[in-house]
Amino acid sequence: MYGYRGKLLEINLTDSSISVKKLDENLLKKYLGGSGLGARLLYDLTDGQTAPLDEENVLIFMTGPFTGTKIPTSGRHAVVTKSPLTGIWAEADVGGNWGYELKCAGFDGILIKGKAVKPVYLWISEVGTELRDATHLWGKDTYEVDELIRKETDSQAVISSIGQGGENLVAFASIMTDGKDGRAAGRGGVGAVMGSKYLKAIAVRGKQRVEVKYPERLKQKIKELAPEIVDKTRMFGKYGTSGGVQGHEEMLNFPLKNWAGERWPEGVEKINGIVMEETILKKQYRCKTCIIGCGRDVEITAGPYQGVNGAGPEYETIGTLGGLCMIDDLEAIAWANELCNRYGIDTISAGSVIAYSMEAFERGILTAEDCDGLQLVFGNEKAMIELIHKIANKEGYLGKLLSKGVRKAAAELGNYAEEFAIHVKGMEFPAHDPRAYNGVALSYATSNRGACHVQGFTHGFEKGFTMPELGIDQPHPRHSVEGKGEFTAKLQDLMCIFDSIKLCKFVIIGGVKLTDITELFNAVTGLNLTNQDLIKIGERIYNLKRLYNVRCGISRKDDSLPPRILTQKRGPNLPPLGKMLNEYYAYRKWDEFGVPTEAKIKELGLMADYPDAVL
Amino acid sequence: MTVYVDFYQPFKKIVQEKRVSFSFTKANTVTLKELLEEIIVKYPACSEVIAAQDKDNVEKFFRNIAVLRDNNFLLLDCVLEDGDIIKIFPVISGG
Numbered sequence: 001m002y003g004y005r006g007k008l009l010e011i012n013l014t015d016s017s018i019s020v021k022k023l024d025e026n027l028l029k030k031y032l033g034g035s036g037l038g039a040r041l042l043y044d045l046t047d048g049q050t051a052p053l054d055e056e057n058v059l060i061f062m063t064g065p066f067t068g069t070k071i072p073t074s075g076r077h078a079v080v081t082k083s084p085l086t087g088i089w090a091e092a093d094v095g096g097n098w099g100y101e102l103k104c105a106g107f108d109g110i111l112i113k114g115k116a117v118k119p120v121y122l123w124i125s126e127v128g129t130e131l132r133d134a135t136h137l138w139g140k141d142t143y144e145v146d147e148l149i150r151k152e153t154d155s156q157a158v159i160s161s162i163g164q165g166g167e168n169l170v171a172f173a174s175i176m177t178d179g180k181d182g183r184a185a186g187r188g189g190v191g192a193v194m195g196s197k198y199l200k201a202i203a204v205r206g207k208q209r210v211e212v213k214y215p216e217r218l219k220q221k222i223k224e225l226a227p228e229i230v231d232k233t234r235m236f237g238k239y240g241t242s243g244g245v246q247g248h249e250e251m252l253n254f255p256l257k258n259w260a261g262e263r264w265p266e267g268v269e270k271i272n273g274i275v276m277e278e279t280i281l282k283k284q285y286r287c288k289t290c291i292i293g294c295g296r297d298v299e300i301t302a303g304p305y306q307g308v309n310g311a312g313p314e315y316e317t318i319g320t321l322g323g324l325c326m327i328d329d330l331e332a333i334a335w336a337n338e339l340c341n342r343y344g345i346d347t348i349s350a351g352s353v354i355a356y357s358m359e360a361f362e363r364g365i366l367t368a369e370d371c372d373g374l375q376l377v378f379g380n381e382k383a384m385i386e387l388i389h390k391i392a393n394k395e396g397y398l399g400k401l402l403s404k405g406v407r408k409a410a411a412e413l414g415n416y417a418e419e420f421a422i423h424v425k426g427m428e429f430p431a432h433d434p435r436a437y438n439g440v441a442l443s444y445a446t447s448n449r450g451a452c453h454v455q456g457f458t459h460g461f462e463k464g465f466t467m468p469e470l471g472i473d474q475p476h477p478r479h480s481v482e483g484k485g486e487f488t489a490k491l492q493d494l495m496c497i498f499d500s501i502k503l504c505k506f507v508i509i510g511g512v513k514l515t516d517i518t519e520l521f522n523a524v525t526g527l528n529l530t531n532q533d534l535i536k537i538g539e540r541i542y543n544l545k546r547l548y549n550v551r552c553g554i555s556r557k558d559d560s561l562p563p564r565i566l567t568q569k570r571g572p573n574l575p576p577l578g579k580m581l582n583e584y585y586a587y588r589k590w591d592e593f594g595v596p597t598e599a600k601i602k603e604l605g606l607m608a609d610y611p612d613a614v615l
Numbered sequence: 616m617t618v619y620v621d622f623y624q625p626f627k628k629i630v631q632e633k634r635v636s637f638s639f640t641k642a643n644t645v646t647l648k649e650l651l652e653e654i655i656v657k658y659p660a661c662s663e664v665i666a667a668q669d670k671d672n673v674e675k676f677f678r679n680i681a682v683l684r685d686n687n688f689l690l691l692d693c694v695l696e697d698g699d700i701i702k703i704f705p706v707i708s709g710g
Contacts, residue, residue, distance in 0.1 A: 234665050235679045235705040239625075246623045247681050247704035274624040274705070463681070463688050475688065509706070571686075 001025050002213040003065030003524040004033070009107045009129060011122060013197050014055065014114030018129050023108055029527070030605070033064030033108060035091040036500030036541040038080030041111060042089070043544060048551040052084035052189070053169060053196040059112040061102070061160070061202070064502030065524050068103030068210035069218070072226055073504035075100045075288025077109075083188040084196075085171040085349070085405045086426035088552045089448045089545050090188030093499055095287030095295075096178035098204060101158040105206025116198035121161075123153050125205045134200035138167060141342035143310065145201055146179030154205045161201035163344030165392045166191030170403040172349035172428075176341055181285055181295070182311025186346040188427065188449055189405075213526030221519055229510030230291055236509060237284060237293040239273035241315035246272055248315075252571040253436035253459070255323045255429065257378055258355040259422045259562075262570055267328040271318050275330055281312065292506055298334055305335040313337040313347070319431020320351025325358060325384050332381040336388055343392035352428035353402045353409065354387050356421060365417050372396050422562050425450035425554065434565055434575055437462045437478045441575030442488045442584060445559045448545040456492045457505050469514040469531045470494065479573045485583030493538035500541060540604040543588075543596050547606070556581070556594040616642045616697035618650060622661075623704045629660045634700075647693045650701065651676055679706050 006028075008021045023037075031037040038060045045058045059081045066074035077099030083090030102110070105124050119134040132152075137145050145161040158178060165173035173191030177183040185191075194200075212218050235243055248254040249268040256264050269275075276296060285295025296312030313321070313333050321327060321336045340347045360366040361376035368375075372390075374383045390399030401409050406428050410421035422429050427450025434441035439458030447455040461467065462478040470490045476483070494514065498505050501521060514531050522528055546554075560566075561577055585592065589600040601607050617638045622630045637653050639645045651673050655662045662669070662676040669675045674691070682689045683702040695701070 231666075231675065232678045232706075238664075239705055243705045244681070247683075247702075250623075250683065250702060250704070251686060269624070272624065277625075477687075 001028055002211055002526045003069070004028055005103065005106050005108045007107050009110045009124070011110065011112050011131070012114045013112065013116040013120065013131075013199060016116070016131055018131070021111075030537070031541060032497070032500035032537060033067075034062050034500040034502050035078040035080055035093070036496060036537070037109070038062045038078055038091065039089070039541055039544045039548065042080055042082065043548050046082050048553065050082055052082045052087065052193060055115040055197075057082050057193055057196075059190070059193050059197065059199075060109060061112075062109035063099045063103045064500055065521065067099045067502045069212055069524055070222060070289060071218070071503065071520055071524070072222065072229060072289055072291045073287065073507050074502055075290065076502040076504060077102065078499060078502070079175055079185040079190045081188075081190055081193045083190075083449070084169070084192045085189040086450045088425060088450070088549045088554055090190060091449055091499065092175070092185035092187045092190045093454070094175075094177055094183050094185040095290070095504065096158070096181065096183030097288045098158045098160050098177045099502065100288040101204040101206050103206065103210055104208050105204050106208055110202065112194075112197060112199060115196065119198045119200050121149060121201040121203065122199065123203045125154065125157075126207060137200050139164065142176040142344050143180045143342050149201055149203045153203050157203045157205040159201050159203045160185070161344070162191045162194045163342055163392070165343040165345035166195035168392065168394045168403070169195055170345055170392060170394065171405045171408070172346040172353075174344050174346045176344050180310030180341075181297070182338075182341040183287065184341065184346070186348065187452070191344045212524045214523045218520065218523040221516070221523060225510075225512060225516055226291055229507055229512065232510045233292045233294075233506065236506065239277055240294050240296045240312070241273070242276060242313065242318045243273035245315065245318060248319075248432075251436055253433045255319050255431050255433055257326055258324055258359040258420060259429070259433070259564055260359070260420070260568070261323075261326070264323065264326070267326065268323070270328045271322045271330045271333060273315075276312060280308070280331065280334060285311065287504070290504070292504070292510070294506060300331055300334060303331060305331040308334050308338050310338060311341055316431045317347040317351065320348050320355070321384065322351075323431065324351050324355035326378040327381045327384055328379075329381050332385065336385055339385065339388045339392075343388070345388070345392055348430050349405060349428045350388060350391060352422065353391070353406050354384050356406050356409065357387065357398065357402055359420055360413060360417060365413055365415065366398070371398050374398075419563055422564065423451060424561060425558050427451045432459055433570060434561060435570045435573050438481060438484050438573070438575050438580060439476060439478070439488050439491075441561060441565070441577060442484055442580045443492070445561055445577055445581065446488070446492070446584060448542070448549055454505060455495055456488050457495055457508065458488055458491050460508060461487070461491060465508055467491075467494065467514060470535070481576055481579055483583075484580045485585075486587045488580075489584055489587050493535055493542050496538035496541040497534055500537075536604070540606060543600065543604055544606060546590075546596060547601075550595050554594075556592070559594055616645065616695075618645070618695050618697070618699040618701055620650070620654065621700060621702045623702065625664055625705065626658075626661050626703055629664065630658055643694065643696060645695045646691070647682060647689050647695060647701075648673055648677075648691045650695060651691075680704065681706050
């Protein structure tokens with residue numbers, strides 16, 4: 001089928017076997033690619049009993065039909081597995097060049113099974129695929145690994161690798177791509193799964209062009225969309241994702257002091273994208289085929305953080321390592337960001353767990369002895385940086401404790417420590433306050449990977465974006481309740497399309513609508529889908545991920561928010577979650593426990609695949 | 616009527632003040648579009664920072680900023696009221 005290679009590379013690390021599996025066309029039509037196809041594979045290959053860090057778990061790297069084409073911002077891939085952080089569905093979406101390169105090497109994706117007996121890395125090129133010894137790379141960080149593997153293979157190879165965080169099975173370890181450009185498959189601990197398999201890296205080099213069905217039609221459509229995308233994202237490109245930090249703080253959306261803070265204008269004035277542009281920014285970074293360029297490449301040439309050179313902190317990183325920890329030193333945050341990237345740990349979870357430990361320390365739940373003498377108070381940047389080293393290396397009591405993530409750390413601390421542990425289903429919050437947007441509240445509560453702002457991207461549509469094809473022809477008022485269930489579910493289904501075909505959600509800022517996506521999809525694949533067809537596929541994918549979670553024991557009891565968020569006001573609003581959840585389940589045709597009904601499963605064509613899906 | 620505009624970075628640096636007042640002779644019919652036109656006449660660098668070649672194009676200016684009143688986002692045709700406090704940021708992104 002056009003837009004696909006039709007091939008899945010399957011690696012069994014237990015017996016070092018390498019094989020190529022043909023991807024069935026019907027499967028591609030039904031699940032598209034990316035995390036959609038990943039969901040199908042994960043559902044087939046693992047179950048509720050699979051232990052995330054055991055040999056039987058699988059690790060899936062998947063591109064989509066847009067990857068490898070010239071469609072702007074399509075240089076992306078998904079990493080899918082069962083999460084060691086949450087114990088449920090995990091997907092991490094990442095840009096950079098790696099997905100594009102894999103597609104050009106002739107594969108839609110890679111399925112990793114089993115566990116090697118010693119560290120290995122995978123080298124994929126036009127010549128073939130081989131597993132190589134990685135003993136000499138074990139213990140090295142992702143920036144070092146990137147350089148070393150390119151020297152051993154091809155200077156143009158693109159590398160996805162884990163650092164010490166993944167090797168040490170930190171529950172929120174990431175898989176880093178593109179060396180010091182620092183693109184992260186960050187969330188859910190996908191790097192720990194890779195580490196558990198002794199797989200240090202995957203290097204790829206490919207040169208085959210991806211064939212599309214209607215190249216001229218595609219070219220014309222890109223020509224039509226590109227100027228508007230560029231025009232509407234100028235500030236985004238100029239100041240990066242953190243250009244809006246002050247605005248988010250003003251909206252009471254930027255997170256502060258482990259989600260207990262109200263306002264901090266004097267702090268955010270120092271740690272935003274405009275300050276970055278004026279001080280440490282070296283240049284913009286663009287993922288493959290990107291015309292927005294929101295990535296930051298920074299350099300610090302003097303002072304205590306001299307030596308920082310590479311990816312700069314994103315909005316989420318400034319929100320968590322900055323706002324949540326009350327650190328107002330941009331250079332300290334940039335250094336902390338680089339450390340997380342090098343070690344391969346998720347900056348969102350790292351910042352969250354550190355902020356959590358600061359509150360536990362200030363409340364006397366963690367003692368100075370527990371903390372090896374560290375004064376773990378909010379605003380102490382040195383303590384924040386020291387903790388990153390400890391977490392990545394699982395050093396000492398505190399490093400080991402925090403490396404498990406907020407939920408498990410709080411459970412171990414006991415007493416009332418769980419009261420201020422901020423997560424959903426074990427996933428720490430990204431840097432958007434659910435009290436600022438009811439859609440974010442509902443999205444966090446119901447997202448399949450746990451608290452997530454991009455599985456619904458609802459906040460964008462509660463601010464200014466529209467999607468008339470879904471009946472969202474005006475921004476949804478952010479504190480409204482009526483209709484929020486349907487609004488959130490529709491957007492989650494739409495985001496499944498983005499995550500499966502592989503398209504950056506920031507093109508929405510550039511005015512791209514569902515109709516545009518459908519036209520691009522049809523030009524690439526030669527299919528003749530309607531908007532409704534595509535959205536139905538998105539809904540199928542969303543429900544399949546939910547069914548996977550139901551297998552893992554997830555139900556309404558887990559679709560919740562922490563007590564602090566439901567009871568402690570920040571500004572005028574507390575999200576009325578129960579009411580919104582009822583509407584959401586009703587719209588989705590899930591039962592009162594949050595389980596997709598048999599009728600819904602049949603309607604989505606999942607029954608043929610999964611006759612036992614109703615639990 | 617008079618409306619007050621709070622500028623945030625990078626606009627604050629251009630304007631050199633956090634809050635600036637704008638007075639209009641007509642009352643209660645002034646739209647956000649008209650206010651933004653005033654702003655780019657008085658402080659052309661605000662729109663130049665976005666796109667120098669389109670510095671007089673108020674729509675392009677608006678597309679790249681976020682405008683708040685009482686913590687609600689405003690559209691270009693919103694009618695302003697006497698005493699309104701309007702806040703202007705780069706388009707709020709996050710990621």
